[in-house]
Amino acid sequence: MDVSIVVNGKQVTRDIEPRQLLVHFIRETPGLTGTHWGCDTSNCGACVVLMDGAPVKSCTILAAMCEGHEIRTVESLERDGRLDPVQQGFHERHALQCGFCTPGMLMTARALLDENPDPTDEEIRIAISGAICRCTGYKNIVSAVRWAAEHEAAAKHGDGLRQEV
Amino acid sequence: MATTENLPTAEAERPIGFGRLKRKEDARFIRGQGTYLDDIRLPGMVHGAMLRSPYAHARILSIDTSRALAHPNVAAVITAKDLETLGLAWMPTISYDTQAVLAGDKVRFQGQEVAFVIATDEYSANDALQLIEVDYEPLPAVVNARKALDPDAPVIRDDKAGQRDNLASPLWEAGDKESTDRAFAEADTVVTRDIIYPRCHPAPLETCGIIADFNPATGQLDIYNGNQAPHAHRTVYAHVAGLAEHMIRIRCQDIGGGFGNKVPVYPGYVCAIAGSIVAGVPVKWVENRTENLTSTGFARDYVMRSEMCAKDGRITGLRVNVIADHGAFDSTAQPTKFPAGFFHIVCGSYDLQASHVQVKAVYTNKAPGGVAYRCSFRITEAVYLVERMVDALALEMKVDPIELRLRSFIAPAQFPYETTTGWTYDSGNYAATMQVAMDLAGYNELRREQAEKRARGELMGIGVSFFTEGVGAGPRKHMDILGLSMNDGADLRVHPSGKAVVSISAQTQGQGHETTFAQIVAEELGIPPEDVEVRHGDTDRSPYGLGTYGSRSTPVSGAAVAVVSRKVRDKARQIAATMLETRPEDLAWEKGRWYVKGDPEKGALIEEIAARAYSGEELPEGFEGGLDAQVIYDPPNLTYPYGAYIAVVDVDPDTGHVKVRRFIAVDDCGVRINPMIVDGQIHGGLAEGIGIALMELLSFDEEGNCLNSSFMDYLIPTALECPDFELGETVTPCPHHPLGAKGVGESPNVGSPPAIVNAVIDALHETHGVEHIDMPCTPARVWAAMQGRPEPPQ
Ligand code: FES
Ligand code: FES
Numbered sequence: 008m009d010v011s012i013v014v015n016g017k018q019v020t021r022d023i024e025p026r027q028l029l030v031h032f033i034r035e036t037p038g039l040t041g042t043h044w045g046c047d048t049s050n051c052g053a054c055v056v057l058m059d060g061a062p063v064k065s066c067t068i069l070a071a072m073c074e075g076h077e078i079r080t081v082e083s084l085e086r087d088g089r090l091d092p093v094q095q096g097f098h099e100r101h102a103l104q105c106g107f108c109t110p111g112m113l114m115t116a117r118a119l120l121d122e123n124p125d126p127t128d129e130e131i132r133i134a135i136s137g138a139i140c141r142c143t144g145y146k147n148i149v150s151a152v153r154w155a156a157e158h159e160a161a162a163k164h165g166d167g168l169r170q171e172v
Numbered sequence: 173m174a175t176t177e178n179l180p181t182a183e184a185e186r187p188i189g190f191g192r193l194k195r196k197e198d199a200r201f202i203r204g205q206g207t208y209l210d211d212i213r214l215p216g217m218v219h220g221a222m223l224r225s226p227y228a229h230a231r232i233l234s235i236d237t238s239r240a241l242a243h244p245n246v247a248a249v250i251t252a253k254d255l256e257t258l259g260l261a262w263m264p265t266i267s268y269d270t271q272a273v274l275a276g277d278k279v280r281f282q283g284q285e286v287a288f289v290i291a292t293d294e295y296s297a298n299d300a301l302q303l304i305e306v307d308y309e310p311l312p313a314v315v316n317a318r319k320a321l322d323p324d325a326p327v328i329r330d331d332k333a334g335q336r337d338n339l340a341s342p343l344w345e346a347g348d349k350e351s352t353d354r355a356f357a358e359a360d361t362v363v364t365r366d367i368i369y370p371r372c373h374p375a376p377l378e379t380c381g382i383i384a385d386f387n388p389a390t391g392q393l394d395i396y397n398g399n400q401a402p403h404a405h406r407t408v409y410a411h412v413a414g415l416a417e418h419m420i421r422i423r424c425q426d427i428g429g430g431f432g433n434k435v436p437v438y439p440g441y442v443c444a445i446a447g448s449i450v451a452g453v454p455v456k457w458v459e460n461r462t463e464n465l466t467s468t469g470f471a472r473d474y475v476m477r478s479e480m481c482a483k484d485g486r487i488t489g490l491r492v493n494v495i496a497d498h499g500a501f502d503s504t505a506q507p508t509k510f511p512a513g514f515f516h517i518v519c520g521s522y523d524l525q526a527s528h529v530q531v532k533a534v535y536t537n538k539a540p541g542g543v544a545y546r547c548s549f550r551i552t553e554a555v556y557l558v559e560r561m562v563d564a565l566a567l568e569m570k571v572d573p574i575e576l577r578l579r580s581f582i583a584p585a586q587f588p589y590e591t592t593t594g595w596t597y598d599s600g601n602y603a604a605t606m607q608v609a610m611d612l613a614g615y616n617e618l619r620r621e622q623a624e625k626r627a628r629g630e631l632m633g634i635g636v637s638f639f640t641e642g643v644g645a646g647p648r649k650h651m652d653i654l655g656l657s658m659n660d661g662a663d664l665r666v667h668p669s670g671k672a673v674v675s676i677s678a679q680t681q682g683q684g685h686e687t688t689f690a691q692i693v694a695e696e697l698g699i700p701p702e703d704v705e706v707r708h709g710d711t712d713r714s715p716y717g718l719g720t721y722g723s724r725s726t727p728v729s730g731a732a733v734a735v736v737s738r739k740v741r742d743k744a745r746q747i748a749a750t751m752l753e754t755r756p757e758d759l760a761w762e763k764g765r766w767y768v769k770g771d772p773e774k775g776a777l778i779e780e781i782a783a784r785a786y787s788g789e790e791l792p793e794g795f796e797g798g799l800d801a802q803v804i805y806d807p808p809n810l811t812y813p814y815g816a817y818i819a820v821v822d823v824d825p826d827t828g829h830v831k832v833r834r835f836i837a838v839d840d841c842g843v844r845i846n847p848m849i850v851d852g853q854i855h856g857g858l859a860e861g862i863g864i865a866l867m868e869l870l871s872f873d874e875e876g877n878c879l880n881s882s883f884m885d886y887l888i889p890t891a892l893e894c895p896d897f898e899l900g901e902t903v904t905p906c907p908h909h910p911l912g913a914k915g916v917g918e919s920p921n922v923g924s925p926p927a928i929v930n931a932v933i934d935a936l937h938e939t940h941g942v943e944h945i946d947m948p949c950t951p952a953r954v955w956a957a958m959q960g961r962p963e964p965p966q
Binding site for chain 2: 024027034040042043044045046048051080081082084085090094095097098099104105106107108109110113128131132133135136137138139140141142143144145147149
């Protein structure tokens with residue numbers, strides 16, 4: 008069947024098997040292997056993308072269900088050579104090691120800050136609790152999301168954001 | 173590019189290598205531009221899928237692949253029969269056992285590999301698995317290690333000539349029985365405990381996989397595979413597949429975590445290689461999560477009985493008997509001479525009079541493995557045991573568990589310290605580290621809080637552990653794996669512009685080698701870490717070495733990089749002497765520059781020396797030119813990091829749910845090259861330790877069905893189970909490592925489970941009489957213990 012999905016602002020149309028998972032659809036789009044998968048049971052969150060702005064586990068959605076919807080992946084975070092504050096925050100606070108969970112964590116964090124620009128540590132922990140990181144013990148991820156929240160607030164007040172990675 | 177503004181370079185003119193340098197590798201990962209195995213697509217590539225046994229023990233009567241072969245997208249189906257003709261039906265394990273690549277006669281664990289399908293795409297390959305018909309005759313399964321040697325137990329390894337029981341490796345001993353008997357006879361207190369370190373799994377977030385690409389025209393085999401020891405894998409493939417080693421190239425690009433799980437060679441890898449040799453196209457195979465949990469390297473599974481004794485208020489002796497459950501094939505990953513790994517470090521941090529350790533290993537109808545899970549060769553089991561025993565003894569003696577440890581520690585003046593089981597600990601000041609942890613935790617205050625809570629019916633526990641690890645295997649004279657010495661190479665080239673490339677044999681899976689190893693060169697040569705490219709993960713482009721596990725990167729490979737940098741620095745000195753028209757011995761070194769003693773204005777920068785080294789100008793007599801060097805580093809001893817951990821838990825009296833409220837970890841790993849990365853390693857290991865202590869378990873029913881075969885049942889801690897870790901440090905340099913550094917990656921996983929379990933028992937002992945509970949401390953198991961019916965986990 009033909010499916011047409013807007014991925015990172017671009018229309019992607021492909022003839023797919025009806026059973027194809029969104030995560031596989033995305034990963035088969037040239038250049039978009041940033042979205043990972045890590046389990047068979049919707050537990051790990053390595054596959055989180057934004058669907059119309061809300062975080063979803065792309066291993067748990069059929070590509071066919073996304074016809075006409077807008078998907079955002081990790082590759083869309085950097086704009087015009089400027090990193091998203093969550094990306095910068097992860098670098099600043101050493102919130103990644105192997106990097107495998109990172110795209111899912113970044114998208115989850117992006118969705119959280121879009122909804123709640125000033126989350127508490129507890130709110131951050133709850134927001135990322137659908138995702139597993141086997142490497143970092145989460146402490147620095149929480150700290151990175153705080154970093155992003157603070158710098159985003161500062162940027163809104165005109166201080167701008169550094170671009171250093 | 174790494175950012176360096178947080179390095180301590182304020183007054184220094186030349187950059188300093190060590191410090192909290194942010195990671196170079198982040199740049200690609202935060203953009204989703206890492207290259208993990210499954211991200212790689214080669215032209216013409218086909219996909220493999222594995223058919224696995226539903227039974228733990230069964231005879232294979234027949235395999236019918238005809239319907240699968242008729243599937244329009246299926247290219248081939250491989251069974252044991254096909255592999256036999258290629259001589260690939262069995263492969264050697266790391267422990268000199270053999271393992272069936274595909275089962276031919278019998279299946280010996282649930283999830284064992286039976287047939288390999290190759291199809292044009294992953295979905296079709298998995299569809300075709302359903303079309304293969306296998307006729308099994310189920311046999312009784314051996315699941316419990318304690319019953320594996322019963323006379324009526326079915327023999328699992330009837331493939332091995334002369335094997336009449338389920339003994340996997342004979343009794344192995346360390347320490348001294350007689351003097352231990354004496355210590356116990358003279359003791360005034362003795363405690364005995366049966367303690368299980370249950371089977372758990374490293375479960376890196378990225379599962380295992382491979383792409384094998386054999387070129388029939390050239391005979392070259394290209395392998396893409398995230399593994400922790402690419403050079404050793406290449407040697408193993410050369411032996412297994414009979415291919416010439418120099419025609420095999422292994423590339424490990426980015427690896428989504430390893431923790432020991434990615435050390436072994438798995439049957440799926442051999443099948444993909446065989447598939448590519450037969451089909452002449454690249455074959456990719458990536459396991460799913462269930463395959464990862466049920467068939468690849470598990471960890472632990474030690475059933476232990478131990479006695480510990482004390483005299484005059486301090487610990488004097490230890491006896492340990494272990495039954496190790498190795499599963500259906502012995503593929504436990506240990507240096508050859510150490511069938512129980514480094515388990516005999518079980519005398520811990522204490523100055524004992526005597527100790528005696530016995531270990532034997534059995535086969536069961538469970539998955540093979542016994543790899544580390546962030547653990548240096550069974551040290552995790554040893555530390556868990558001794559730290560549980562010390563607490564049991566303290567309980568019996570009615571003394572504070574920290575007090576008993578302080579009384580029994582090896583004293584600083586005793587280092588280097590020879591343990592009763594034959595280790596030589598390099599350096600330590602244990603009491604000082606314990607004190608830092610007590611201060612950070614506010615230990616006395618916590619005890620007061622606990623008493624108040626107890627009075628109100630609340631269950632709060634404080635648990636302590638103090639571990640010593642031996643990491644960085646290892647000295648060539650004692651340690652090898654499959655005959656390969658456990659050394660590592662380093663190759664450093666400084667280019668004419670002063671920029672450098674260092675190639676290493678260690679293999680990062682997230683440990684940040686691209687940053688840390690650049691910092692070592694930077695520190696030693698005085699060039700910015702940005703100017704040092706770290707090359708690894710490609711057997712064609714890096715020197716031979718045994719890879720990354722057992723916390724060995726910094727102790728062995730890090731030392732190699734320091735030594736090779738110093739070799740280059742010495743070479744630079746010779747060249748500088750010619751440039752400055754003086755003798756090498758008249759030069760002195762400061763970061764990045766050789767200068768004339770007594771005339772510091774007169775000197776040459778490393779980049780000037782590099783330019784000269786490649787120029788047409790005069791060089792020292794007999795010099796070949798160029799500025800590079802190569803070493804193989806053979807460590808003189810292991811390094812012995814240690815630490816004091818304190819866990820504070822709250823137990824819900826109505827449900828038995830355990831919450832780790834605080835975790836204080838004070839590590840001494842000698843000199844820290846990048847403290848930010850060290851802290852990160854500790855955070856990650858603590859989270860794993862919380863998982864092991866509270867949630868993670870691979871258990872089996874009586875028929876050998878794995879009950880934890882997905883992340884629905886194999887529970888991994890999330891951000892909600894982990895507290896905001898509180899870290900501290902002391903620094904006692906390693907006397908024999910060129911940088912004074914010790915390994916650290918595994919310490920937190922080693923040290924945290926006993927602290928948490930001790931805390932749970934501390935919470936429940938006074939009110940509920942609980943003296944022991946086995947991991948994982950799930951609500952159900954804690955609840956049962958509170959009711960006076962503690963259950964072993966299997
Ligand atoms: S792949 Fe694990 S939740 Fe989607
Ligand atoms: S950084 Fe490795 S899983 Fe999160």
